[in-house]
Amino acid sequence: MNKWECVLCKANLDGDCYHAEPIAKGLCCKRCHAIFIMAKTDKEILKAVREQSKIYQQTKDKNELPDGEYFFAFSQEQLDKGLAKMRQTTQAEVFNLGMGGMIGTKKASEELNKFFAEKENLIRQTCSPFGVFYYEYANHEGDYGARDSEFNDEAEQITKEYFPDFNFADPNNRKVIKAIVDDWRNRCL
Ligand SMILES: [Zn+2]
Numbered sequence: 001m002n003k004w005e006c007v008l009c010k011a012n013l014d015g016d017c018y019h020a021e022p023i024a025k026g027l028c029c030k031r032c033h034a035i036f037i038m039a040k041t042d043k044e045i046l047k048a049v050r051e052q053s054k055i056y057q058q059t060k061d062k063n064e065l066p067d068g069e070y071f072f073a074f075s076q077e078q079l080d081k082g083l084a085k086m087r088q089t090t091q092a093e094v095f096n097l098g099m100g101g102m103i104g105t106k107k108a109s110e111e112l113n114k115f116f117a118e119k120e121n122l123i124r125q126t127c128s129p130f131g132v133f134y135y136e137y138a139n140h141e142g143d144y145g146a147r148d149s150e151f152n153d154e155a156e157q158i159t160k161e162y163f164p165d166f167n168f169a170d171p172n173n174r175k176v177i178k179a180i181v182d183d184w185r186n187r188c189l
Helices: 030-038 042-062 076-087 106-126 129-140 153-162 171-188
Strands: 017-019 027-029 070-072 094-096 102-105
Touching (some): 027 030, 030 129, 042 106, 042 129, 070 106, 076 102, 129 153
């Protein structure tokens, strides 16, 4: 199927598309359609966003790292032990895979990169930037004085990792983001 870009969240998708009018010209995705077209009030917008954040959480949680020729080492002892164990099953060269103390073979590195790419893709296909932001905002708020700023930088960064073209400054998007932030503050502050 051909990939197309949602005019609202800028995600590249191959799923169902909907008309984005009257919010924008062109086609939008199912997630944005639920938020921008179907929802009429902040409450309805938040309901749609919350459902999408649940899907994001489930996708994150159920996709744990696959088994493979790698291990984690945070000390020399862990490194020695891990290498000794790995040598029982493979003679392949091992590397620091550069993912938080992960040591493994080239094969493991390729498998893990594929795993992360597939997971990211699944999140792009099934969630919206708003669902990701909703979850990550609640997850990271309070980390470092973010209460003084309008948004939470970390949540914004994570959202952009999945949806690099998503525009936080766009007035339509901003309205939804603001509703998410206000909702969190009303519930938690
Ligand atoms: Zn969209």
